[in-house]
Amino acid sequence: MSAVKTVLFDLGNVLVDIDSRAFWSGLGFFQPEERAPFTDGYTSLTRQYETGYMGTDDYLSGLRLVFNKKFSIGRLQRAFSGIIGEPVAGVSAIVSRLSRTRQTALVSNTNEIHYKLCQTKVEALQLLQKHYLSYQLKAMKPEGGFYEAIIRDQGIRPSKLLFIDDLAENVQAAKVAGMQAIQFKSSQQLETALQSLHVF
Numbered sequence: 001m002s003a004v005k006t007v008l009f010d011l012g013n014v015l016v017d018i019d020s021r022a023f024w025s026g027l028g029f030f031q032p033e034e035r036a037p038f039t040d041g042y043t044s045l046t047r048q049y050e051t052g053y054m055g056t057d058d059y060l061s062g063l064r065l066v067f068n069k070k071f072s073i074g075r076l077q078r079a080f081s082g083i084i085g086e087p088v089a090g091v092s093a094i095v096s097r098l099s100r101t102r103q104t105a106l107v108s109n110t111n112e113i114h115y116k117l118c119q120t121k122v123e124a125l126q127l128l129q130k131h132y133l134s135y136q137l138k139a140m141k142p143e144g145g146f147y148e149a150i151i152r153d154q155g156i157r158p159s160k161l162l163f164i165d166d167l168a169e170n171v172q173a174a175k176v177a178g179m180q181a182i183q184f185k186s187s188q189q190l191e192t193a194l195q196s197l198h199v200f
Contacts, residue, residue, distance in 0.1 A: 002159035004180060004199050007098050008150065009128065010165040011108035014184045015095070016122045017085030026079030027071060041066035050111045052135040059111070077113065084117050087124065090187025094194070095124040102199070105130040107150060107163065109140045141165070142173035151177065162199060164190065 012018040023042075029035045045066060049059040063076045071079075098104055106128045108115070115133060119125055132150050139145035151158050158178030165171050166184045174181040182193045194200035 002157065002180070004102065004162040004197065005156055005160040006103040006105060006154055006162070007199065008105050008107040008132075008161060008163045008174075008179075009091075009095065009124075010167075010170070010184065011106060011110055011118060011122075013166040014088060014164060015091055015106075015124050016087050016118055018083055019085055020083055022082040022085075023079045026082045027067070027075070038066055046111075047140075050109055050134050051140055052138045056112045080113055081117055084114055084121065087122050088187065091190070092122075092124040092127075094187060094191060094200075095127050098194075098199070099127045099129075103130075104128045105132060105150075107132045107141070107146075107165070109134040111135050141167075141170040144173070144177065147174060147177035147179065151179075162197065 009015055024030070024035050029038075042063070045054070045059060045062045048054040049056075054062070060073045060076055063080075064071065064073060067076070095104060104127065106125060108131075110118075110133055112135060115135075125131070130153070132146075132153070134140040134146065137146060137149045139149060141147075147158075151161070154161060159180065161179045163171065163174035163179045163181040164184050165174070165181070168183055171181045171183045180197065182190065184190055191200060
């Protein structure tokens with residue numbers, strides 16, 4: 001197995017807790033049947049936003065239409081921002097330690113609102129030398145194009161890249177792209193996995 005040169009960290013539920021239900025509760029929808037009429041519109045619009053085919057102003061305006069103009073732009077943005085929780089315990093220390101001896105980078109399906117919020121909430125982001133973001137790459141994990149863009153930019157064999165993500169499908173796609181990969185479950189589990197790969 002190749003020695004790892006760059007460690008790639010996912011954002012949501014690796015560096016920071018994510019609660020997608022917070023968006024709905026922030027708008028007063030607490031039951032699935034209340035959300036149902038709006039779910040498809042919200043999901044489709046958010047995917048366009050997170051793949052960079054829609055800017056923030058158009059996204060929020062589009063959301064307002066999805067919800068039949070029931071909510072103000074401000075309330076929609078606050079509810080959407082509420083998805084971002086607190087940093088995941090213990091991971092910042094791992095990033096700090098790794099960044100002393102390896103290249104490190106962020107690899108995230110995200111959008112401008114959440115990314116800007118995380119820059120103020122997640123200290124570890126300041127330690128990661130490169131940030132690969134779906135809305136800038138115009139590709140999302142687990143699409144092959146997302147991984148290909150990282151490999152091209154890194155300019156090294158994919159086997160020297162270690163990809164860390166909480167979702168099994170994203171981890172599997174990284175392996176298909178030739179990367180080493182760890183599915184994140186906890187900071188303690190991650191530390192043990194990094195030690196077993198002689199990265200830590």
